Amino acid sequence: MPVCRADMDAAGWEQCDFVFVSGDAYVDHPSFAAALLTRLLEKHGYKTGIIAQPDISTAESFTVLGRPRLGFLVSAGAMDSMVSNYTANNKPRSSDSYAHGGVAGHRPDRALIAYTAKIREAYKGVPVLIGGIEASLRRTAHYDYWSDTVRRSILLDSKADLLMYGMGEHSILEIAERLQQLALAAPDGLVTSQMAAGIRGVRGTVWRTGKQAELPEDAVWLPGYQEVAARTDEGRQAFARSYLLQEANTDAISAHVLVEQSEQRWIVQEPPATPLTTEEFDAVHELPFQRKWHPMYDKPAENGKTGVPALAEVQFSLTSTRGCFGACSFCAITFHQGRRIQTRSKESLLKECEHLTTLPDFKGYIHDVGGPTANFRRDACDKQRKVGVCTNRECLGEKPCPNVVVDHSEYVDILRALRAVPGVKKVFIRSGIRFDYLMMDKDRTFFYELCEHHISGQLKVAPEHVNNGVLRLVRKSSHEVYEQFAAEYARINRELGRKQYLVPYYIAGLPGAGLEEAIDVALYLKKTGFVPDQVQDFYPTPGNLATTMYYTGVDPHSVDEKGNMKKLYVCKGAHERKLQRALLQFNRKENHALVREALQKAGRMDLVNVLR
Numbered sequence: 001m002p003v004c005r006a007d008m009d010a011a012g013w014e015q016c017d018f019v020f021v022s023g024d025a026y027v028d029h030p031s032f033a034a035a036l037l038t039r040l041l042e043k044h045g046y047k048t049g050i051i052a053q054p055d056i057s058t059a060e061s062f063t064v065l066g067r068p069r070l071g072f073l074v075s076a077g078a079m080d081s082m083v084s085n086y087t088a089n090n091k092p093r094s095s096d097s098y099a100h101g102g103v104a105g106h107r108p109d110r111a112l113i114a115y116t117a118k119i120r121e122a123y124k125g126v127p128v129l130i131g132g133i134e135a136s137l138r139r140t141a142h143y144d145y146w147s148d149t150v151r152r153s154i155l156l157d158s159k160a161d162l163l164m165y166g167m168g169e170h171s172i173l174e175i176a177e178r179l180q181q182l183a184l185a186a187p188d189g190l191v192t193s194q195m196a197a198g199i200r201g202v203r204g205t206v207w208r209t210g211k212q213a214e215l216p217e218d219a220v221w222l223p224g225y226q227e228v229a230a231r232t233d234e235g236r237q238a239f240a241r242s243y244l245l246q247e248a249n250t251d252a253i254s255a256h257v258l259v260e261q262s263e264q265r266w267i268v269q270e271p272p273a274t275p276l277t278t279e280e281f282d283a284v285h286e287l288p289f290q291r292k293w294h295p296m297y298d299k300p301a302e303n304g305k306t307g308v309p310a311l312a313e314v315q316f317s318l319t320s321t322r323g324c325f326g327a328c329s330f331c332a333i334t335f336h337q338g339r340r341i342q343t344r345s346k347e348s349l350l351k352e353c354e355h356l357t358t359l360p361d362f363k364g365y366i367h368d369v370g371g372p373t374a375n376f377r378r379d380a381c382d383k384q385r386k387v388g389v390c391t392n393r394e395c396l397g398e399k400p401c402p403n404v405v406v407d408h409s410e411y412v413d414i415l416r417a418l419r420a421v422p423g424v425k426k427v428f429i430r431s432g433i434r435f436d437y438l439m440m441d442k443d444r445t446f447f448y449e450l451c452e453h454h455i456s457g458q459l460k461v462a463p464e465h466v467n468n469g470v471l472r473l474v475r476k477s478s479h480e481v482y483e484q485f486a487a488e489y490a491r492i493n494r495e496l497g498r499k500q501y502l503v504p505y506y507i508a509g510l511p512g513a514g515l516e517e518a519i520d521v522a523l524y525l526k527k528t529g530f531v532p533d534q535v536q537d538f539y540p541t542p543g544n545l546a547t548t549m550y551y552t553g554v555d556p557h558s559v560d561e562k563g564n565m566k567k568l569y570v571c572k573g574a575h576e577r578k579l580q581r582a583l584l585q586f587n588r589k590e591n592h593a594l595v596r597e598a599l600q601k602a603g604r605m606d607l608v609n610v611l612r
Contacts, residue, residue: 001028001038002049003294004064017046018176019068021115023077023084023107023134024098024310025297026052028290031314033075033132037172039287046070046176052294053099053106056114059122070179070191071127072119073172074160076111076134078310080541082146085109088537089574090146097309101301116158127196129175130154131164136336137543139165139206139269140246140260141225143239143551145540150229150239150551153260153267155206161197163206167322167337169284170273171204178202203252204273210265216257220245225262236552240565243548244556250338253388275323275342282348285319291359313367316356317430320344320414321371325380325395326434328464329474329545330510330538333372339389341376346414350421357423364424369415370431375438375446377411380404396436397475398468406437408446419453429454435461435485436477444492451492451500458501459489465510465517466524473512473555473568474546479524504530508580509538509571511549515602518580522595522611525584535584537577586611 002008003026008016018041022034030036038048049068054061062072077084078098084107085093095102108114112130119128138154155163164171178199182191200207200214209215222245223238230238242260249255255271276284293308300306322342324333349369356362368374379385380395381403395401418427429450438447450459463482465471471478486502493500506521525531540547548556550572554565571577579601582594592612599607 001026001035001042002065003052003296005066008049008065011047013047015047016049016065016068017041017070018048018073019051019062019065020048020073020075021051021054021062021119022075023053023081023111023115024075025100025106025308026050026294027308027311028292028294029311029314030285030287030289031317031319032078032310033168034077035289036284036287037073037168039289040169040173040284041176043287044173044176048073054115054118056108056118059118062115062119062122067123067126067190069189070176070183071129071161071196074112074115074119074128074130075132076115077107077132080134080137081107081109081111082144083539083541086146088539089577095309097313099301100297100308101303101305102309103301103303103305110157112154112160113158116160120159125192125194127162127179127191127193128158128160129162129164129196130158130160131168131172133332133336135163136165137332137541139163140222140258140267141228141239141242141262142542143540143547144542145547145550150225152225152262153206153208155208155267156262156265161193162199164204165206165269165336166204166272167276168204168273169276169280171202174202175199175205201270203270206267206269208265208267212266215259215266215268219257219259219268220249222246222258222260225260236554237565240548240552240554240556243545247334247545248391250334251340251388251391252338253386254391255388272338275338275340278343278345281322281342281344285344285352286348291315316359316362316366317368318349318352318356318366318418319371320349320369321373321376324372324376325384325389326373326376326437327394327397327475329549330507330547331372332541332543335543337372339380339395340384341379343377346410346417349414350417353418353421353424357421362423364426366418366424366427368428368430369418370429372432373434373437374429374431375408375411375433378405378407394475396434396477398472398478400436400440400477404437404440406440406442408438408441408443412446412449415449415454426456427454428456430460433459433461435463436481439481439485439488447488448492448496451489451498452496455500457499458503460503460505461485462505464505464507465513465521467513467517467520470510470513470517473549474510504532505534505536506532506584507536507538508584509577511538511546511570512555512568513571513580514569515576515579515583515598516604518583518598519602519604519607519611522583522586523607526586526611531585531587535581537581538571583611 582591
């Protein structure tokens, strides 16, 4: 896609229909939203240019492609800009894998707000439409960890005209058609900001209005911004209620229109876009991607490195699914992609795999075949296809729903076919394996083939914790299920004659986890002889249940006799987070003083000589 005026001239374009502004460097690969959506628009006849990681110090950075005929499409990139720029302990990150050379600092904080402001400065009255993960997870009032405040919908804070949430293929094409019709009716052929802000009824969008008469009569009302932003017990309870209402309306079949008042304005969330059919999913991934970073990144960045590091992780991987019905409480997939599973066909995956074998850098290894959860290849149950996901129960978690259909047969068939492609030496699975779902399958075929063909010495899984009370809060299976899985994994590897290891991931500082619960993890690690090299700190990011718990200090799904949500312990403050992390890595010499302090605070000095 054109990135400068010279590219437009070479293509014979006088004007772009859309200009896509991205917080990522430009990589023409289907794993990068800017490439996927601009290729999709190209297929449907729209001329779209890309401005990647513009310099926000000057509005001129946003004028390199001229004023677009239909509008600017703005995304912070593959990550929320604040997550990209700061660690879980709010320290600036030293690198950005989605930037030229991996150099940090080219994506501004609160990128959507920064980019939109500069576009408004450069072009008065031009339509600005925001989307991507930052827009999707901040579409209503949300807790912002970095400022420790509840912020308004980013549609209001950015002053954009329309917000697209979720995976945007359906909504972006419908909006493009609406804007095209508006342009055809306009005397000068240009769409204005006011015209774009008047678009209504497009699934997967959020719009704003100052007129109460415009609000849909059948909408579900969320607690207002002023109510949920109040730093009181009542305000926190309201915030938690708002989350539950939003979570219950994330399915395209069952969701209602949602309305949230913010001062004298209202934001209106249309129901989610319908999931892609297999044919649509295939078609999107079969668009003519170059599968490379733009040539402008071949020259060295400030650190002397070339290219865009994030490409290496996905360059020879296959995206086979979207969505996840696991619904872990610290994950935002439910809010962004939904619980319904969308799949690509075996034929499309084989076609892409065969193409990968022809690329000059291919060494014979497919790095991954999966999605948010690799071993989900169908909806959790047949009911979901007709009436949508249940709004009042989980598919997996502590007590899996008896209606869940467990079937790995299609995934096994695809993996076998991929292994047989000439030129392919090995097909790995690096996407997360939901081990509790795997254990529910009485047919061990996939388990055996996973161990025999798709692991390179170790399998990474995410039990997250060992305390069942904490696991219930994060919607994971019990610790006993993990132990059963670990034993079965060891048994199958022995039977196959494989010496392969299990690498579990644990999170310190989860809601409901105090020092006592962290000690539970430490003792289990001591017993099993495994102490992790890396421990993840819980990161309260917008759009998930665990962040709601972190901010409110209550469990939204547990109510006392007075109807109030029950309070739970929340680990806050850098020092306690450090203590919990030290307990999970108790054998490190530099952690000994912290472990001793943690044990003293917990009244467990009897363990001083155990956790060494």
